[in-house]
Amino acid sequence: MTVQVQIRRTDGSDVSLDDCAGFSGPMGEALESQALLTEAYVLEISSPGIGEQLQSDRDFQTFRSYPVEVLYRDDEGREQRQQGSLLERNADHVQVNVRGRIKRIARASVISVQLISPTG
Numbered sequence: 001m002t003v004q005v006q007i008r009r010t011d012g013s014d015v016s017l018d019d020c021a022g023f024s025g026p027m028g029e030a031l032e033s034q035a036l037l038t039e040a041y042v043l044e045i046s047s048p049g050i051g052e053q054l055q056s057d058r059d060f061q062t063f064r065s066y067p068v069e070v071l072y073r074d075d076e077g078r079e080q081r082q083q084g085s086l087l088e089r090n091a092d093h094v095q096v097n098v099r100g101r102i103k104r105i106a107r108a109s110v111i112s113v114q115l116i117s118p119t120g
Helices: 017-034 057-062
Strands: 002-006 042-046 067-073 079-089 093-098 101-106 110-115
Touching (some): 002 017, 017 057, 057 079, 067 101
Parallel strands (some): 002 042
Antiparallel strands (some): 067 079, 067 110
């Protein structure tokens, strides 16, 4: 089960990755303390139209298991796009779960990694 929550600012300004990360902890704690869900779940916090790039190690930790699109260059130098759930970024690779299969993309080939809408 996936619990998807979209957040917006009341003044209409942009929601940042840090805003999503900051909301995730309290929301998860609230769900757990109220025992509203009896099954295991994944909590996804996003913003309508979010498309921000992940850059820092903190971003990659915070948004692990979130849907992402990786733009990278293949062995022939052509740009490719791969969508899936972010697993991790280490010194050598970015790993994405694509329909149950792990896709490892050499970090040196990665152009960008962006959050995408969980609903496509």
